[in-house]
Amino acid sequence: MELAYIRDELKRKLSDSRNFLIESDRAVVIKADFPKSQYHFRVVAKDELRDITQLTEEQLPLLDHMMDLANQVIEKQDHLESRNFRIGFKVHTFWNRLNLHVISDDFYSMAMKRPQHWNSFNTELFLPLQMAHMLLSVQGSIEPIPEERLKELEHQMPLRCNQCDFSTDLLLDLKAHLYHHWLHKEGEREQKKKMDKIIQMLNEPMLDEAAKPKQLSEEPAQTQPVADIAPKRNPTQRKPLTPHQQQGKQQAQHGYDNLVYGPPVNIMNQNNPNNPFRNTPPFNIKAQALNPPRPMQPGFRSRGPRPFQRPMAPHSGPRFPPSHHQNRFRLPGYNAPHQPNPMVGGQAEPPGQQQGARPKTNRRYGSGSQHPNQKHKSQDKQLPK
DNA sequence: GTTCTAGAAC
DNA sequence: GTTCTAGAAC
Numbered sequence: 001m002e003l004a005y006i007r008d009e010l011k012r013k014l015s016d017s018r019n020f021l022i023e024s025d026r027a028v029v030i031k032a033d034f035p036k037s038q039y040h041f042r043v044v045a046k047d048e049l050r051d052i053t054q055l056t057e058e059q060l061p062l063l064d065h066m067m068d069l070a071n072q073v074i075e076k077q078d079h080l081e082s083r084n085f086r087i088g089f090k091v092h093t094f095w096n097r098l099n100l101h102v103i104s105d106d107f108y109s110m111a112m113k114r115p116q117h118w119n120s121f122n123t124e125l126f127l128p129l130q131m132a133h134m135l136l137s138v139q140g141s142i143e144p145i146p147e148e149r150l151k152e153l154e155h156q157m158p159l160r161c162n163q164c165d166f167s168t169d170l171l172l173d174l175k176a177h178l179y180h181h182w183l184h185k186e187g188e189r190e191q192k193k194k195m196d197k198i199i200q201m202l203n204e205p206m207l208d209e210a211a212k213p214k215q216l217s218e219e220p221a222q223t224q225p226v227a228d229i230a231p232k233r234n235p236t237q238r239k240p241l242t243p244h245q246q247q248g249k250q251q252a253q254h255g256y257d258n259l260v261y262g263p264p265v266n267i268m269n270q271n272n273p274n275n276p277f278r279n280t281p282p283f284n285i286k287a288q289a290l291n292p293p294r295p296m297q298p299g300f301r302s303r304g305p306r307p308f309q310r311p312m313a314p315h316s317g318p319r320f321p322p323s324h325h326q327n328r329f330r331l332p333g334y335n336a337p338h339q340p341n342p343m344v345g346g347q348a349e350p351p352g353q354q355q356g357a358r359p360k361t362n363r364r365y366g367s368g369s370q371h372p373n374q375k376h377k378s379q380d381k382q383l384p385k
Numbered sequence: 386g387t388t389c390t391a392g393a394a395c
Numbered sequence: 396g397t398t399c400t401a402g403a404a405c
Contacts, residue, residue, distance in 0.1 A: 001405045006386065034387070094386045113387090114400095 009033075010044050010097040021073055027066050029073045029102075034111035036121060038182070039077055039085070039104035043069045049098040052089045052127065053144045055136055063133050070102045070129075079189050080104065088128040090120055091145045100129060105162060108175075108182040115171050116154045122162055123153045 013019045013030055021041065022029040032040035043066045049055065055063075070087045074080065086103050093099070103121065112118060119125055125145075135142050145153075158167040159174045163181050168174050 003386095003405080006405070009386075111387090 004096075007094060007096040010042070010095045010099055014044060014046060014097075021076075022069055024065065024069060026062055027069055029069050032101075032103075035103075036109050036112050036117055037104040037107050038109065039080065039102075040109075041070075041073050041102040043073075043100040043102060045098040047098070050096055051093050051098055052091070052132055052142045054098070055132070055142060057136055057140050060133065060136055063129060063136070066100045067129055070100060073102055077104075079193065086121065086126070086128070088126050089132055091125050091127050092150050101126075106178065106182045106185070107162065108178050112171075112175060115157070115159060118159050118171065118174065119154055119156050122160070123156055125150070125153050 014028060017023065019030045020028045021031065026047065027043050027045050029041050029043050032042055045062065045066065047059075047062065049059070067087065070085075071082060074082050074085050084104050084106075086105055087100065089098075089100055101121070107118070107121065127142075132142060158169045159171060160167045161174065161177055161181075163178075166174075166177050168177070
């Protein structure tokens with residue numbers, strides 16, 4: 001397949017409205033094909049603009065409009081706020097159509113596979129929309145990044161966590177680290193949901209009381225049996241909705257919209273085997289519940305699936321692609337040299353350090369210089385706060 | 386942009 | 396033997 005054809009993929013997506021989460025006359029919002037975070041969208045311009053280097057002051061209103069669409073799609077995401085998102089352009093993009101990234105700041109994703117992926121969002125290679133706006137306002141254009149600088153930033157080491165001051169030369173370590181940040185935040189979100197529910201329950205009686213005088217005062221002239229006037233406790237009647245619930249109801253009423261905006265990817269995990277996130281841990285899902293063992297009949301050997309399936313390992317972390325060629329999840333410290341265990345007379349524990357190869361040198365970092373991977377071991381590990 | 390794989394390093 | 400990287404292929 002021709003590379004030029006692949007580069008035109010975003011243009012092709014513009015011709016099929018099924019891809020659109022939001023459409024306007026000047027741009028559309030689509031889901032990123034290989035999301036580098038749990039929430040990752042693109043705002044794709046309809047105008048024939050290849051990338052940010054083709055922008056001029058004339059496109060400032062377009063940028064404002066794309067920002068509006070970005071905020072619209074963020075508003076649709078449950079329990080997330082705009083401060084959890086980054087909105088900006090890649091300074092050097094593969095695709096042949098101007099597209100604005102709207103990406104959550106967890107960067108916890110199966111598709112994050114190379115240091116280049118990380119650096120493309122977490123170095124100067126990512127140009128926040130406000131910055132692009134300013135550059136166009138001030139100098140009227142955005143210069144392309146020099147090839148040499150591009151290569152330098154793509155391979156920049158160490159990789160620095162965007163949420164704390166952790167840094168590492170190994171993407172695998174960073175991914176494990178990011179996973180802990182994500183777990184922590186997910187826990188906070190769950191906590192917040194519970195608190196919302198409790199607050200709602202506490203407010204309910206007060207709302208009922210508040211409704212009584214209003215209902216009576218609305219029709220004072222009419223004489224009705226008390227039973228008709230008094231608020232009825234209908235068991236099927238809905239309780240007052242919280243603002244959050246109202247938003248949910250609104251979304252549910254727009255059935256199609258709801259499908260289009262879709263559930264967060266970590267919910268999609270459970271349903272879609274092709275979802276690139278499917279190896280991230282399916283939280284609150286019990287492996288046994290998904291795959292209950294069938295009782296073995298004595299003296300009868302059935303054909304087909306084995307009656308007893310080996311239970312799945314507990315989900316102690318994200319499980320990464322089945323291919324051994326792809327980088328897989330390791331617990332933090334997996335790559336660190338293992339220390340002798342003082343509890344067993346100074347003998348080494350089973351291997352904690354990976355056995356595989358790391359290049360001794362890397363031409364990109366200059367002859368004779370150490371490959372970054374060789375240096376990481378001495379660096380301090382730091383867990384998320 | 387992604388996937389696949391040969392070859393380097395261990 | 397395994398892991399990881401970089402480049403070819405798409």
